[in-house]
Amino acid sequence: MLLSPVVRSMFLALLSAVAARSILAQGTATIVMTSEVVAAGPAVNEPIFVRISFYNRSSEVVLLDATSRSDGFGLLAGQVLRPDGRKEEGPKLGVSEHRSIKRISVPAAESASVLLLANTWSDFDLAGHYLLRAALTKPPKTEDGVELPLPAALEFVIEVGPRDSQRLERICANLEQETLNQSGYASAVAADTLAYVKDDVAVPYLFRLLQRRDKLAPTLSLGLQRIATPRAVEALLPFVNDLSEDRRVSVRSALARIAAGTKDVSTRQRIADALR
Amino acid sequence: MRGLWAKAHIGGLTVNSGPDYTFAAAPSTVQAANGDQVSISLIANAVAGYSDTLVLEYSGGNCLTQGNLPHTMAVGSQVPLSFVNDCQAGTGTTLTVTAQSGLGFVHVASIVVNSLAQPDFTISVGPPTPATLGTSGSIVYPITMTPLNSFGGAVTLTYDGLPDNASLQFDSTTLSSGHPSTNLTITNNGTTLGGLYNFTVIGTAGGTSRQASFPLAVQGPTITGGVPSVYNNGQTVTVQYNVSNTTIQPGLGCTTADQSQVQCSIVGTSPVTLQVTALSRATHGHWKAILNGNGVQLDVNVDDMTPVVTGMSPGPEVAWADFIPITIYGYNFTGCFFEVEEESICWSSQVDYSGPGYFAPSGGGADTLTGTLQNIALSGGTFEFWADNCASMEDGFLSSSQDMSNVCESPTDVALIVDPGKPCAIPVNFQQNNLGTDIGGGTLEVHYTWGSSTGNLNDLAACFIGERVAYPGDTNPWPFPPPFPAISANNPTLSMPGDIVSTAGNFDDDHSTPGNFRPPYSVTSFNTQQIYRFHCPCYNNDNWKNLAPDPNNPDKTMSIFRQVTNTLYPATWVFQICKDNIAPASTQANYSCALIKPLPQQ
Numbered sequence: 001m002l003l004s005p006v007v008r009s010m011f012l013a014l015l016s017a018v019a020a021r022s023i024l025a026q027g028t029a030t031i032v033m034t035s036e037v038v039a040a041g042p043a044v045n046e047p048i049f050v051r052i053s054f055y056n057r058s059s060e061v062v063l064l065d066a067t068s069r070s071d072g073f074g075l076l077a078g079q080v081l082r083p084d085g086r087k088e089e090g091p092k093l094g095v096s097e098h099r100s101i102k103r104i105s106v107p108a109a110e111s112a113s114v115l116l117l118a119n120t121w122s123d124f125d126l127a128g129h130y131l132l133r134a135a136l137t138k139p140p141k142t143e144d145g146v147e148l149p150l151p152a153a154l155e156f157v158i159e160v161g162p163r164d165s166q167r168l169e170r171i172c173a174n175l176e177q178e179t180l181n182q183s184g185y186a187s188a189v190a191a192d193t194l195a196y197v198k199d200d201v202a203v204p205y206l207f208r209l210l211q212r213r214d215k216l217a218p219t220l221s222l223g224l225q226r227i228a229t230p231r232a233v234e235a236l237l238p239f240v241n242d243l244s245e246d247r248r249v250s251v252r253s254a255l256a257r258i259a260a261g262t263k264d265v266s267t268r269q270r271i272a273d274a275l276r
Numbered sequence: 277m278r279g280l281w282a283k284a285h286i287g288g289l290t291v292n293s294g295p296d297y298t299f300a301a302a303p304s305t306v307q308a309a310n311g312d313q314v315s316i317s318l319i320a321n322a323v324a325g326y327s328d329t330l331v332l333e334y335s336g337g338n339c340l341t342q343g344n345l346p347h348t349m350a351v352g353s354q355v356p357l358s359f360v361n362d363c364q365a366g367t368g369t370t371l372t373v374t375a376q377s378g379l380g381f382v383h384v385a386s387i388v389v390n391s392l393a394q395p396d397f398t399i400s401v402g403p404p405t406p407a408t409l410g411t412s413g414s415i416v417y418p419i420t421m422t423p424l425n426s427f428g429g430a431v432t433l434t435y436d437g438l439p440d441n442a443s444l445q446f447d448s449t450t451l452s453s454g455h456p457s458t459n460l461t462i463t464n465n466g467t468t469l470g471g472l473y474n475f476t477v478i479g480t481a482g483g484t485s486r487q488a489s490f491p492l493a494v495q496g497p498t499i500t501g502g503v504p505s506v507y508n509n510g511q512t513v514t515v516q517y518n519v520s521n522t523t524i525q526p527g528l529g530c531t532t533a534d535q536s537q538v539q540c541s542i543v544g545t546s547p548v549t550l551q552v553t554a555l556s557r558a559t560h561g562h563w564k565a566i567l568n569g570n571g572v573q574l575d576v577n578v579d580d581m582t583p584v585v586t587g588m589s590p591g592p593e594v595a596w597a598d599f600i601p602i603t604i605y606g607y608n609f610t611g612c613f614f615e616v617e618e619e620s621i622c623w624s625s626q627v628d629y630s631g632p633g634y635f636a637p638s639g640g641g642a643d644t645l646t647g648t649l650q651n652i653a654l655s656g657g658t659f660e661f662w663a664d665n666c667a668s669m670e671d672g673f674l675s676s677s678q679d680m681s682n683v684c685e686s687p688t689d690v691a692l693i694v695d696p697g698k699p700c701a702i703p704v705n706f707q708q709n710n711l712g713t714d715i716g717g718g719t720l721e722v723h724y725t726w727g728s729s730t731g732n733l734n735d736l737a738a739c740f741i742g743e744r745v746a747y748p749g750d751t752n753p754w755p756f757p758p759p760f761p762a763i764s765a766n767n768p769t770l771s772m773p774g775d776i777v778s779t780a781g782n783f784d785d786d787h788s789t790p791g792n793f794r795p796p797y798s799v800t801s802f803n804t805q806q807i808y809r810f811h812c813p814c815y816n817n818d819n820w821k822n823l824a825p826d827p828n829n830p831d832k833t834m835s836i837f838r839q840v841t842n843t844l845y846p847a848t849w850v851f852q853i854c855k856d857n858i859a860p861a862s863t864q865a866n867y868s869c870a871l872i873k874p875l876p877q878q
Binding site for chain 1: 723736737738739740766767768770771772773774775776777778779780782783784811813818
């Protein structure tokens with residue numbers, strides 16, 4: 001997931017920029033990867049952005065194939081070791097099959113970087129240490145097409161603090177405004193970031209955006225589907241017969257998946273009644 | 277040898293003592309009407325073998341014009357001479373021609389022109405019998421043609437001013453000097469209105485017309501009052517007429533020549549009271565309301581209701597948008613066409629028009645019109661709005677009728693200037709750039725590209741490009757029965773916003789079947805329908821617009837076909853996924869496919 005400069009600056013403004021140094025894996029490869037968490041002291045359920053930088057220590061331009069799917073498959077892949085000992089793969093398989101074609105050109109002796117929304121790899125729903133391991137999925141190449149050795153995988157730690165509901169509210173409010181005030185890709189990225197706030201706090205923000213931005217309904221509905229609480233279900237129900245196909249289809253699908261995944265009989269019944 | 281002959285001049289006579297010539301005009305006297313062309317011959321005959329060239333000089337003939345006069349002629353020849361007689365009738369003139377030979381022999385010829393008056397004629401009408409045209413009778417007028425100035429032609433009779441519901445007959449429509457008189461019979465068919473009419477008999481011969489006018493007294497019903505203007509706005513007006521000398525039969529009603537435009541009915545007989553309705557956009561002018569039963573016709577004037585446009589909102593300038601809601605203010609809008617002009621393109625809200633912009637009315641009333649200006653060219657423009665109450669488009673570009681007080685077009689327009697400002701960027705030239713590629717694992721990869729209408733892909737930052745894929749069945753068609761994987765999917769699936777980066781100008785669409793195929797395998801297949809589309813805030817009201825396969829046909833889709841089959845030799849289960857290509861068939865195959873062969877063992 002690449003983040004627009006607008007969203008990036010928003011986060012930089014929201015949180016003071018204190019970097020958590022990566023656990024460096026240098027090796028002898030042409031490209032050296034480093035990481036930096038773009039915010040100090042992230043707390044439970046907050047969006048966490050990590051800047052992954054690629055330093056080219058050769059004397060010629062190196063190209064990275066950053067072609068990626070919307071679910072993140074492409075440039076990077078890795079694992080997350082959570083505080084509870086569970087290991088998750090990143091990124092997660094999504095329904096989309098589109099791939100945006102992109103190459104990152106890294107000049108000699110210079111760096112290039114991307115922002116990774118770490119929440120696309122794992123929930124950060126527990127306080128504690130998260131160990132992340134990220135690697136390039138394809139070897140870098142020279143401009144002549146010569147493949148270079150893959151750099152060693154990058155490992156780094158993200159320390160997540162206890163849940164801070166007030167700060168979550170502020171983050172959601174800012175993302176809501178960003179979604180409304182921006183357009184196109186920048187708006188979509190802000191909505192997508194909000195949709196990864198897997199916390200009941202995000203429900204009213206997602207609901208209001210769902211009301212006002214039908215073209216973003218697939219993303220916003222998915223956010224409510226991830227939360228999947230009774231409050232999230234209530235936020236989806238008003239749109240099951242919406243005139244906008246974008247809203248109607250997305251909401252009905254989200255509700256169907258919540259129903260399929262919940263053990264709460266009354267929620268399942270309520271959704272079944274609504275979808276009838 | 278010429279010099280050997282001498283000439284002696286005695287008392288004005290020239291006596292030739294040797295070779296000479298004679299000189300004369302033929303004819304030397306002509307009778308010509310004013311305006312006639314006259315042709316004469318000049319004749320020079322040799323005497324005693326004389327041969328020479330004569331120089332001709334002219335004098336007199338002051339009222340002769342357009343002369344064609346020779347200036348030399350040979351002795352022993354005859355040459356033409358012509359002119360037009362422009363002398364007043366009863367006068368005359370003499371043209372003198374002097375001929376002089378090389379040896380100095382001089383002879384003179386004179387042409388006497390007597391100017392006469394043109395042949396003419398008069399038409400006269402004698403006293404009628406009887407003196408008045410009765411309600412249902414006839415009246416006979418003697419008509420006489422009198423020749424003047426030796427007129428000898430034939431005169432054809434016509435007429436003007438015959439009252440409505442009367443007819444006429446000439447005993448003979450042609451008169452001549454040998455047959456100078458005839459009778460004109462005018463017959464009242466029973467419903468001619470009473471009064472004194474001015475009737476004219478016209479006689480024509482060649483380019484000359486002479487006429488005689490005379491009063492024609494008719495006994496019959498008389499009508500006074502009424503005749504106000506009825507506006508063509510669909511409203512009903514009550515008009516009263518005083519009708520005498522006839523019987524109005526209540527309940528029979530009245531009719532008009534074209535009831536699709538003007539309708540009437542009798543609501544009273546003394547005075548005769550009509551309720552007249554000129555429907556919207558009825559042709560302006562004089563109409564007749566016919567009282568059924570006795571045929572009396574009443575004049576009904578239909579006038580245009582002049583619509584007046586006073587203003588519009590927004591305006592006078594507005595930033596470019598694909599949909600611009602507009603309200604036009606004014607009055608007398610009932611029944612109007614509203615027309616919009618952008619440069620040289622004119623159209624009406626009631627005309628099916630396809631062009632670089634149109635106005636779609638959505639409502640309004642007598643004093644407002646609401647609607648939307650749509651599909652405006654990205655370059656913007658100036659749009660002028662006016663109201664038109666004319667019966668046809670052509671009338672709308674003319675001024676009012678000559679005899680009616682109102683004009684059918686709004687006297688003033690309102691204009692909206694659509695400023696293109698920053699051009700609205702939309703994706704264009706969406707193309708498939710390769711045949712679909714089998715990239716393994718049963719995945720078909722197709723590469724697409726597009727550009728920006730502004731030429732700069734970065735201008736597409738506010739746009740989304742996406743896809744819509746519809747599966748068979750109503751809702752949630754997956755999981756299908758084995759062997760397809762049990763993967764649920766939205767139906768239709770809508771791409772996530774931002775999935776396809778609009779500013780990138782390209783993307784790969786990978787079509788696969790996520791998940792594991794489920795044994796036992798069986799032969800089965802299904803089809804999905806796909807479109808690519810976009811929306812931009814500055815275009816189409818931010819609604820989705822198709823990019824492919826056909827931007828102009830929203831119902832056309834691409835097909836993605838998934839199939840599980842088996843081959844016999846060797847017996848192998850195979851998965852195949854195929855998709856329509858959107859490139860022209862002449863340059864690429866219509867279909868691309870990817871395979872999983874064999875599917876995992878059962």
